[in-house]
Each structure stands twice: as structure tokens, then as C-alpha cells.
Amino acid sequence: MIPDILAERYASAQMKEIWSVEGKILIERELWIAVMKAQRELGLDIPASAIKSYEKVKNIIRVEEINKREKVTRHDVKARIEEFCGLAGCEHIHKGMTSRDLTESVEQLQVFRALGVIKLKAAAALVKFAEISKLHASTVLAARTHNVIAQLTTFGKRMAMFGEDMLRAAQNLDELIETYPARGLKGAVGTQLDQLTLFNGDAKKAKALDEKIMSHLGIKKSFGCTGQVYPRSLDFETVAALYQLGAGGSSFAKTLRIMAGHELASEGFAKGQTGSSAMPHKMNSRSCERLNGFHVILRGFMEMGASLAGDQWNEGDVSCSVVRRVMLPGAFYAIDGLLETLLTILNQMCVNDAVIRAEAQKYMPFLLTTTVMMSAVKKGMGREDAHEVIKEHAVAVANDLRAGLIAVNDLLERLAADARMPLDAAELAAILKKSQSETGMAKPQVDDFCKRVKAYVKNCPEAASYAPAPIL
């Protein structure tokens, strides 16, 4: 059999269980039983013994048999009804239900539970981002914009920045979980006619049935008006939320790959690991690269979701059916793999303080140009004039360094020697001394981030102790 590569190589056991064929059939059978019980309670003539017959066989899940039946009926739900009835020896399930009453409810439940799994891992990653931010809150780092040395920051602040991206997405995920609306038993075209007919037109009973089932699902909100299916824009919304959730980690992984190129940090390298079968010295950022790959995959699944939103004909069609079979589990496996990988990297990463320090020292005069400019402005120089003079010297120094004409960055000396600058060598030396550990509000920003993460994970206490499974 061809395995699902995402599920089998990268997803966690928990996530696989939710989407496995057997797991899904069990959820489905439990739903059928819940409906029968509710119908019986509401007065329908379903023998208690029949319900028992179904309950007795609900765990006998013969996927091959069901597949054989589908080959005949060409209708998947019909095949599963026949199998379950065949096992139980009676015909009482699925009364007043249409296929979609069943499948929509089962699939929404899968999505809902999968969102819960993801929420936990997102929270765990945020805890980790906060921890590392705090640990490196004072590790002065040469920040880069346009991948070029800019000003000083701290490594902790850089981590908090990526965590911030994720925190926003995690809050959106919570909102999605909180407001996720179920379709419920709305019948073939959404009018609940069939349940109403079963109950001889008693609207109260139809409503009561719907509520009993919602309570079985454990989902709080519901769509009032649907057709055969719930709006597929909800599936898009769900996968788009997962894509956003992966963004912070993805930016972090790209940055760690760039940092590894400068040996400033690395994702770690386990005993026995091989970087390259040809080049024994290599320690590659393979997990970071994979994480970026997961984000790309997630995007592909999101595209599938985007194709479904706004493409509903009348009360519904099933051109979405095969798409959702692929997209929904696929997207959850991908974000699951992404988060497991992210947690592994956050647990194992190495920060090379010595290299970070050396880099900052090398570029220090450049890193302070803003401060030098500000100081010149305070001494009365026009902002644009100061900018021009500093740029002139900085570009010349950079070019001389790159050409090997000088070995040490002498920008401050050149500025001191320039009559246009209102700052002398002593003043510039003072700026250098004072500024080389000045990282603005980086520290209080990190503190604030940690505080907000702590607040966020309050309703998810297991997050702090969640450990990812070993990855390939």
C-alpha cells in the first residue's frame, strides 16, 4: 500500500489517529448510535435491542469489506451503512439522515479535534520562544535589515520578534476554535425536512434532536442556514489560519539558516547524524529547511481550500469532496510536522556567543552610524547633511575593507578628521564606548513578550511540558 508520506514520516501519532480510516469510521458509528439514541428518546420506534446490536459491533472495522461494497454501490456512505447494518443484523441507523448529515458532522469533528492538538503545540512553541528570548535577553547581536548589518539588537529580541508573529496567529486560532460553527443535521438540502417528517412535523423534536447531536459533538456554535453542506469558506478559513500559524516559525527557520551560514547559531547536530554523505564536515540546517518546506506544502493545501470558497452551486455539489479528503488531513499533517520540527529545533539549537560577539565587534562603527548622526544633529548639524557625510565615509571604509586595502574599520577616525562633522575623536570614542551595549528597548520588549505568552498559555497548562516526538 502507498503510505501517506506526510502522515507516516512527519505527523504525530495523535494527529494520525484523528484522520485514520478506522478512527473516522468509529467516530461515524458513534454518531449514528448517538442519533438512534436521541431519536428513540424523542419517541421514534427504534428497539433498544437494535441499538445494542450496533454498539456490540461498532469496533469491528473491516475496511476491505467496505471498499468492496463501495465498488458496487459507487457511493461511499451507502457502503458503510450496508456494512454496519450487515454486522448488526438490522436496519435502523441513518434514519432521516442524508449522507452529508453524517459526513459533514464527522469531518467537522475531525477538524475540531485536530485544531485542539495544534493549539497545544503552538502554545508549547510560544513557551519555548519566550524561554529562549529570556535566556538571551542580553546577548548583543548585530541586527540585519536587507541582510546587511544595521544596528544592535539582542538575540533574545530577535527570537521574541518571531514569537510575536506566532502569538498573533495563535490568538486567531483560539478565536477560530471558540467560534467554529457546526452544520448539524440539516437534511438533504438544509431544511431539516427529513427529521421533521420522521417526527411527524414536530419542529420542537427536530430542534431537540439537533441540539442533542451538537452536544454529542462538543461544538458550541452552529450555522443557522446551510444547504447540503456548510460553506466551504470555513475550510479555507481553517487552513488559512494554519498557514498563518506557520509563518512565524518559517521566518525563524529562514533566519536560522542565514545565521548558520555565518556560524552565529545552528539548529544543533545530534550524535550519529550525517550532514552529507559526500562531505563529512557538513552540519546542515536540515530541520529548518524542512520546516520551510512544510510551510510551502501547507500553502498548497490552502490553495485547494481557496478553490472551494465561493464555488458552491445551488444547495451544494460535491466537487469539493475529493479535495477535502486530501486537503483537510494533509493540511493538519503539515502544520503538525511543522510544529513538531519547530519544537525540536527550539530544543536543540546552539547559539555561538563567541561568533556573535566577534561579528558585532567587526562592524561596530557601522552599527553606530545612526547614533553618530543623531549626536551630530543634536550639535546643530542638519540631519540630511550629517547623513550625507557619514554615508560618504562609511561607503569608502566598506569598499576599502572589501578590497583588502585596510584591515580594521577606521570609520570613526575618518569622521573625526572631517571638518564638516561637529564631533571630535573624543566624542566619537565616547559614543563608541557607551553605545556598544545599547540595544534600546530590546530588554523590556522581551519581558513584555514573555508576560503575554504566559497569559496566553494560561488556558493550556500542558503546553509548558509538551515534548515533541523524535523527528527523522
Place this chain on the structure above:
Amino acid sequence: MIPDILAERYASAQMKEIWSVEGKILIERELWIAVMKAQRELGLDIPASAIKSYEKVKNIIRVEEINKREKVTRHDVKARIEEFCGLAGCEHIHKGMTSRDLTESVEQLQVFRALGVIKLKAAAALVKFAEISKLHASTVLAARTHNVIAQLTTFGKRMAMFGEDMLRAAQNLDELIETYPARGLKGAVGTQLDQLTLFNGDAKKAKALDEKIMSHLGIKKSFGCTGQVYPRSLDFETVAALYQLGAGGSSFAKTLRIMAGHELASEGFAKGQTGSSAMPHKMNSRSCERLNGFHVILRGFMEMGASLAGDQWNEGDVSCSVVRRVMLPGAFYAIDGLLETLLTILNQMCVNDAVIRAEAQKYMPFLLTTTVMMSAVKKGMGREDAHEVIKEHAVAVANDLRAGLIAVNDLLERLAADARMPLDAAELAAILKKSQSETGMAKPQVDDFCKRVKAYVKNCPEAASYAPAPIL
């Protein structure tokens, strides 16, 4: 000059104003002035007369001059600084600011205001969906699934179903507006170093400045930790929310195009309108088709946004710059055009009651097969047996009708004549009589939808009276 086709052909004046070059420059200058005032209040040496000089010239917006300057500096913000300072005759703006302090704030303000415009139109469309739902709450319609006749519903319910899709998206839009976080003045790499330096390291003053500016922007939330830029996943989130917002209208438009093919309804046809220059009789669903086109365009812009999320290097790069220049206004023009078109269709559409009635009559025996099956089950027949017998006859009747062998649907007669069925002709006739106006819970569902729309638009009272501008 090449006009922006979306803006010029389809977007509203209100939306164009937000994104026009001149409008943006004005917002930018007002921000600079606000910063100078705040800096002065906090003790910085900026002469009141200088501020006045800037204020006096802020409306002199010479786009061509700025473009010329940019050709020299190759830096757009620098060009605009020079132009403004040149006009004012002094150099006091942009102190302690980096380009992104300016452009991020200006662009977020544009997005924020544009979201407000869209919110109003979404609310107006929901009001319209509710009105039409109510008006046609009793118009019995043959619902279709798989584009094939299924069961009865009402036209009002069908409209409420599309409205429901949009209502969910509109609620998400509200949440986005409510929690939209600003970046604020965070400096070149996010540490607020430059403002801190300006204020001699006084963190309280730096914080006070940030708060004064946030209050100028009118945005309530802010990102605590950013780099040079705010996380681009927020842009993705924004455009994805717009895409979802367009989904309900897009499904509605596709369905109306299908209904027009059956002459059940049409988008209306104005005096003087031409359907086809070659075929004078044609009344095309051109506005519906265009609406679907806008949704496709929106998706393309969303893709651009998706490419930015999770692709941030270090403290930020500007590979996103040209993308956001195109994507942000483009996405808002597209959703603006989509909603204006939707409102126009909702205002002008024709519902052909006679055709709707005739269609339902033609297919009535098919439309009742679920009810017949349910009744047979109640009389003791096994569900799957009943299904099989009815299917056998229904397929035969359909084939005979299609082949022209019979002229009238005689399914009920055939069923009555079949010994396997526990229902006789009289019982079947009774079902037909009773059922042909039974549309389940369609009516109370519509009422409930209208109630929820009413609640939604409470904080947006102008929605009810909003009238779209005439469209091309």
C-alpha cells in the same frame, strides 16, 4: 498615463481616495507633523515656527517633483523628505525615525481605513440578503444538489444560505478590525533606539511618544516586538479575510448564473443595456460573471500576500515592498468592486415566480421521494429496500421522460402499482398533496438569519441606507 484598471473602472471614490498617491502623501505629512508636535511637547528642540512652516505647505503635493528626486536618491522616502523640507525651508521632520517608522504607519492606516469602508458595504449586502430572504420566504423552489433536483426549499432560504456564508466572514472582519495591531515607531531594527537616543535614553519619553502616535493613528492594539517591519503574516491575514468575505457573494453569483440558464431568476437588465452586440436577444449575467472575476482577482492578490508570510529574513528586508504596493490597494479595489457589484445585483435582480413554480411542479414526484421513503419506512419497510424500489422506478421514469416516451411524470402511479411498496395510490396522493408546499424549517431559518443580521448591523446603522454607485 496607464490607469489602474481596477481602481478606475470598478472601485468607489471613497476607496480610491485612500490609496491615491496624493492621499497617501498627505497622510504621511500629517504623521510627520504629529511626530514633531509630540517630540516638541516631550522637550525636543523643534521650533514652533518650523512646525508651522511644514503645516503651511502640507497640501502642496507635487508628485512629479518627488519622482524626479527619487530618480536621484533611488530611495523613495528620502525623496519625499527632501521635497517636504524643500517646500518648508527647514529640516526638522523624520527625527529619530527610519523609513519604516513612516511607511509602515502610513500603510497600516490606509489598510485600517479601507477595512472600515469594506465593513460598511459588507453590512449593507447582509441587510439586502436578509430583505430578499424575507421577501421570498414562502417562494417554494426545487432545491438542487449536484445541480440535480433534490427536495423543496424556498428561494428565501437559498438567499439566506449565501448570506450566512457572508455573515461568518463579516464577523471575522469585525474581529480583524477590532484587534488590528499597529507597528508604531519602533526604529530601524525594532529596538526604538533612535527615539531613545533623541530623548537621551529616557524610556518613558520614548514610550510616551509611541503612545501619542498610536492615538494619532486611531488604532487600539499594537505589536510589542517587531523588527524593521511588522510581520507580513498580518497582510496575508487581511487579504485572506477579504477573500473569505467575497465567498458568499461569489457562490450566490454562480448560482444566479445557473438559475438564469433555467430562467428562474436573473440579475436584471437595465434600459439601454446590450447583452450581445451580435445576438440582440441576449440578457447575460454579466455582473454576476464579473463578481466571480473579482473573487479570482482577489485570490491572486491573496497569493502575493501568502508569499510574504513566513519569508522574513532577520529583522526584515524589503523584497515585500513592491509586492505590497501592488497587493494592498489591488485587493481592496477588488473587494470594493465585488461588493459594489453584489449590491447592484441584489438591488436589481428579478425572480421569475412563474418559472420557479413550473419547475417545481414538473419535478414534484421526484422532489418527494425522501418523504415517500420515510413513509414506507414508518409502515415497516426496511430503509434500504425502500430506497432500492423507489430508485428503480425513479430512474425508469426519468429515462422515459428524457427519451420522450412519456410526457408527464408518473412515478407515483408506478410506485402504487408495485407490490413491494407498502403505500397505495391514495396514500401516495395524500403525500403529494400534503408535501408540495412543505419546506421543512426553511421559514424559521430565514427568520433566524434576519434576526442575526439585524444584530450584526447594529453598530453600523448607515448600512441599511447605503446605495452602491452605478456600475459600468
Place this chain on the structure above:
Amino acid sequence: MIPDILAERYASAQMKEIWSVEGKILIERELWIAVMKAQRELGLDIPASAIKSYEKVKNIIRVEEINKREKVTRHDVKARIEEFCGLAGCEHIHKGMTSRDLTESVEQLQVFRALGVIKLKAAAALVKFAEISKLHASTVLAARTHNVIAQLTTFGKRMAMFGEDMLRAAQNLDELIETYPARGLKGAVGTQLDQLTLFNGDAKKAKALDEKIMSHLGIKKSFGCTGQVYPRSLDFETVAALYQLGAGGSSFAKTLRIMAGHELASEGFAKGQTGSSAMPHKMNSRSCERLNGFHVILRGFMEMGASLAGDQWNEGDVSCSVVRRVMLPGAFYAIDGLLETLLTILNQMCVNDAVIRAEAQKYMPFLLTTTVMMSAVKKGMGREDAHEVIKEHAVAVANDLRAGLIAVNDLLERLAADARMPLDAAELAAILKKSQSETGMAKPQVDDFCKRVKAYVKNCPEAASYAPAPIL
């Protein structure tokens, strides 16, 4: 184990074999053996007995063992090297090779073979389109534009139109197969250094080795300059070609779904098939819907490919690795399923001539308005004037029909009675009589299409007899 849903439910045995884990390992081992043989032939000290040891065990494929090894090495190729060497009891494979020499070659071979499978099925579908076009070359049909009755065409012409879309894409596919470039053994960074070293710097031998391997692969073209990997834009090109290939069938399926809504045609309905578990009468276009779903899925995989193109860092990274593991087989399963489904529909579809005739008759006066207008112009009326008058009456007739005010389309009577029209009742009746079977160049166009299909499939004689496997 979680099965790959696309592979297991929808793909053909042939396609699954290409992408199965075991199949891939076998291809890989055969490549290693081919390399050893070539190296030995070129003078490298590899004992013939060692090669035999490898050959003896090449079919012993223990996936679980390999997975275990990967958990230790964290490097998939290393794991497979160790397993193969372990089985053979020596260490001679993979000499002078880097992982990518192996995996790129294996994966390109998989793609190349899969393209061949798809080519056959595309050709088979084209043969079928041509057959049906010919069969229905004279079935007069009311063509629709904007989903509204336009002019007459034939059903055969409509089929040829969708076939034409596919024919263009199939020709592009051929071009891709013809020019598909292999990477070959280019070494760790593309310089072929390692093979050169093995051969003591003998460039001729290194080149000879590369050529021997290319001939083993059976691919004619190769990339001259690559890094560690070939440009991922080739993967995008491949999947984009598959997406384009699915477009004609996808448009056909959408149109058949719309036609089924009018009962003009259907995809067929097999004995024992169930349209709906709740509504026994239903005969749904489920295969057409599924086909459209496959196209959406293909698009999602294309997105993944698009993310890889233009995102290569230096001589290559492996952020693409996990993506290609998912995307390449996924895309081929999806197009495989799409084509199998398309072939099934083309084999089983029903065309309801009686319904098609009835529809054309009902709208005949409208269908002739262009001809009426042309005739009026020939009699001297201004084109725009004629257009206006006809439109006025046509719209009125349509409205009266829709309102049930008239039962029969009396457009020609109304035009005859209008003094502005230069055509009298007799002339209009003559137009009606003459024109109702006039379908322009539809017939010769179909002939021409069939001729071009015949030419296309000349190099693929098995196409005509290819029969799809039964689908679910």
C-alpha cells in the same frame, strides 16, 4: 498505516508502481549497480564479485529496517546505503557520488516514466473526444454563452471544442517529454569534482561515466550547469503542464454538470449505483464533480511547485525536499485519477437527443436573431438600428414567457408586425425554416479536429484501445 488517499482510491496500478517506496528503492539500487559497472569498465578497482553480491540482494527491500537506520543517521540516503551494503556484505556503492547524484536521478526517472503513462491516457482521451465529436457531428444543439441561449451549434462541435483545449496541452506535454533534461552525476556542488577525483582528474572518463548513466536512464537531454540540484523551475514546469492538461477535461466536466441540470446529457448511471442515500431518484454527476476536484488538487500541488521555482540559495538547499516528496507523486496521482475519470465519463455518458431537440425548438426564434439581424442589414437597415428593434421585442417576449403571459415564443410574429423591420412574415418564416439546422462550419471543424487527433496519436498506437480501470 495511513494510506495515501489519492494513490489508493484514485490512481492506477501503473502509476502507483512508479511512486511506491519499494519501486523507488529498486530503481535506486539499479542505478547504483549501473554506476559500479560503469566505474569498473572505466578502470576503477571494484571487484566483479562485489557487484554480484549487490545484484543478488537488490530485491530484498526491507522498508522497516531502512526506517530504523534513518532514525539513527537522520539522513535518508545514508540509511539506504548502509542497508544495501549490509545486505551485500561489502562497501562499494555510491563511490564518488553525493546524495543528490542519486536522488535527483531516481526522481527524474520517476517523473519521466510517469509522464509517459500520462501521455498515453491523454492520447486515449483525445481519441475518445474525436469519436464522440464525430458521432454527434449533426446533433443540433442550442449553444450557450454566459449560460444563456446564443446560436445553434452541434453537440459534436462542443465536444471538439473541449478536445481542442486538451490537444494543445497534450502537444505541450510531448514537447516536455522530448526536451526533459536530466541532471546526471554532477557531484556535490555541480562541478563533477568527485568523479573526476575518482578517475585521477581524467575528464574524459568522468564524461564517459555521465554518458553511460544517461543512457541507463533513457533520457536524451541534460542540463549542462547545475548545482547540487537541477533547477526546481523544471518541477514547476512539469506540474504546470499537468495542470494545463487537465483544463480541457475540467471545462468539459463543468459543462456536463450544467447540461445534466437541463437533462440534455448525463455522465451515465451504472446498475447498482446510488445517487443519494436520502433521495432515491437522484442521478448525480459525481464523476464530473470529482474530475473538477482533481483539477483543484492538481492546482494545489502546482502551487507547491511554484514556491520552489526561483527560491534556490547558492548551489542548492533542501527546503524543497519534503515538498517534492509530497508534490511530485501527488500531482501525478491527481492527473492520473483525472484522466481515468475522464475516460470513464467519455465511455459512459448519455446524450439525450430528444431533450436537446426540444430545447432548441423552444428557443429557436431567439437562436436566429443574429441571422435575422444580418438579413435586415442586407436589406439596407443600419446594423445598430436592427439590433435595437430586435432586442426590444426579444426582451419583451422573454419577459412574457417568464411571466407565463404567453405559452409560445412569438418573436417572429412581433418582428413581422413592426414597420421598422424590412422583413415580412414570409421572409422571416423562410429564415426560420432554412436556419434551424444551420450550424455554420461546425461540421468541417469537427472533421478537422478528428484529423488532427489522428495525427497526434500516430506515435502512440495503444491509445485507441486503452480502457480505464473501473473507478469507485
Place this chain on the structure above:
Amino acid sequence: MIPDILAERYASAQMKEIWSVEGKILIERELWIAVMKAQRELGLDIPASAIKSYEKVKNIIRVEEINKREKVTRHDVKARIEEFCGLAGCEHIHKGMTSRDLTESVEQLQVFRALGVIKLKAAAALVKFAEISKLHASTVLAARTHNVIAQLTTFGKRMAMFGEDMLRAAQNLDELIETYPARGLKGAVGTQLDQLTLFNGDAKKAKALDEKIMSHLGIKKSFGCTGQVYPRSLDFETVAALYQLGAGGSSFAKTLRIMAGHELASEGFAKGQTGSSAMPHKMNSRSCERLNGFHVILRGFMEMGASLAGDQWNEGDVSCSVVRRVMLPGAFYAIDGLLETLLTILNQMCVNDAVIRAEAQKYMPFLLTTTVMMSAVKKGMGREDAHEVIKEHAVAVANDLRAGLIAVNDLLERLAADARMPLDAAELAAILKKSQSETGMAKPQVDDFCKRVKAYVKNCPEAASYAPAPIL
């Protein structure tokens, strides 16, 4: 007026002219005149004087007037017909034509001409890639895979690698231009009925007309069977080809951004340019970043095209209309801007030989590990054993360097001292000496690339001298 930002800021004059409103109207009018002339030649009663009247006014293009007319007719083609007829004072254009006969032909002509413009610039970029490859064919560079030092290559080879990516795409572009099929005058539903009617059913004349028009267009191939429109998969194919064309340049730009971070090379920095308004020292890779941005934009437009392929209803609808208005010019502006930017970068880039040399020296022992391993294997050591020993020492050396424990890479010393290695210090020193300028087949690969580029640009001699316009 809101300008099209892509057109006005980034596209070339040549490209803008093709897509301008006025340019399009002129092409359209010339087509109408060509049709009238052909129709007259084929015997239709169109006075020569009328044709002259149209010719006289064809350059009077009043966009505002046309817009006003469209507001009334709500049909853009009708509006332009009326305007042209109004100017000419007669009604003879557009006979036997439907809107799409006109607009499809005009738009295909725009696309076809724009492809020609792009082809030239792609060829120019390839010439440039070849030049730089040749110039730096011997500049030894430490190649990187996974962004980590791997083996030696040359800077010329790296450039050729990106050029190779583009060369494949350029060849595909040529194929597209060569086989681009026109729709021609196929009438309202593709049957050519209207032209046939005009010529009283004379199929030869209808065919002759079509051929005369094709020759006017200058496009060699045509679609045989279309509906109202040509298959939109052709638009997707076109934009996908442009996206692929941008991939090589995009990977190059990303790599240059990474190289700039190491100061190995830069995109150049013009006099007067400002890297950052806040940090005067900055020399950012802004053009490279912008280039990457253009590729993202192109992808968004490709998405719009992907949404159209496979979504045709019946003989065609116009849900694609607004999309194509935005997508087609947008995609061409984006690739035009991308190529202009690429050419600018290739013209101005700086390669810092001294820095490149220093980097290679620093990592030399690591860069040679493959060679060391190969040499050990030749002396009888098992490949996997050699790999393990080298990895052990290499990882230790790297860790010591990063921790600042050692200052110079002493890997070779450590290996020489390890009894397991069959190579002594002298042998290792010899490898170091011999290997540090060995770059495998890099040189002949570059030569081969240059040769193939030369062959490619043979049919495009202007490419070599094409100079991009100055960019912002």
C-alpha cells in the same frame, strides 16, 4: 487618476505602449478596417468611401467619450462601435462579427507582441549571464549547499547555473511564441455562422476572410475549434511561462542577497543612492529584493490565470473578462520590470575578489573533505569508515573554532594524527596544495553554457546590445 503602479514605476515604455488604452483602441480600429477591406474584396457591399471615412478618424481616440457611452450601453464593445461609427458618420464596421471576434483578436495580438518584447530582454539577460560567467570562470569560490560551505566552485560557474535555469525557460518561451494559436473570427459561438451568412453560405469566402485576418495579425497558428472564446488555459500557459522565465533571475537575486550579507559580492551602489534614511552606512540589495518581489507578483497573476483554466461553461462566459484585463497587462509589466531590474543588476554588480579568496582560505580544510575521503578510499579504507572519522574531527574543529578555542582550522593536522586514517601529514598537505584551485569541470561547463547562449541568441541579434532603461 490612480496610475497603474507596475506600469508607471517599473515597466518599460515599449511594454506600456502595447497595453495602453489608446494603443489598444487603435489596434482594434485597424482590425475593423482590415475586416471591412477583406469583406469588400470578397464581394460585400461596403462602399470604399465608408472605409475611408473610418480611416480618416481612426486616430481620434476619445477615451472619456467612450466611457460615457459605456455607462449607457453597459457593453464596452458596443460603446466603442458607436463612438467609431459616430466619428465616421456611417455604420459599416463589425459586420458579421461578435464582440469576441474583436476583443479576442486584439488581446491575442497584445499578448503576442508583448511576448516578443520579453523574448528580447530574456536573450539580453542570457548574454549578460554568459559574459559574467566567462569573466569569472576562474574566480575560485567556496560553494554552499544548505547555505553551508561545501566544496570549491567558481563564481563564473555559479552565474552559469542561474543562467542555465533561465535558458531552459527562454527556450520554452520561444516554443510558445512559435506555436501561439490565434482564435480568429469564429463568430458568436465558434461556428463562424455570421460570416457564413454574410457571404450567403459560401464557406470558401468565410475561410478566405479568416485567413486574410490571420495574416493581418501576423500569427501563424490557429485554434480550429473554439467557442465564443479561445481556451483560457492558453492564458495560463502564457503567464506560467513568464513565471518560469523569472525563476533563474529570482534564484540569482536571492543568492546575491545572501552573498552581500557575507560581503562577497553586491548589486552595486550608485552615486547619490541612499541605502537607509536612518543608517547612513547601509548599502542594501534593494534591486535584488525588488526582483524577488516581482517574481511574487507574477505568481499572483499566474494564480488568476490558473483560476480561468478548466472553468469554461458551455461555449464560454465572461467571468474571465475582468480577470484578463488585470492579469494580462499585470503579468507582462511584472516580468518586464523583473528583466529590466535583472539587467541593471547584471550591469552594475560588484564581485569582491579579496573577500571571496579570504572566505575560501578560511574554510579550505573543510572544502577538501570529499577529496580527503576519496583519497582514503583509494588507499583501501572503507567509504563509510572514512566518512565517520573525518566527520568526527571536522565537527570538533568547527565547534572549537566557533567557541573561540582555536583560531585556525587545524583539521588536516588532526586527521594526520589519527591512526585510523591511512593518510599522513605529507599526503594531506599534498592534497591541500593540489586541491585548493581544483574546481572540477566548472571551467568547461561555463564554456559550454556560453556556447549554448550564443546559439540561442542567434535569431535575436539585438539582444547583445540591449541596454535597460535606468530604474528607480
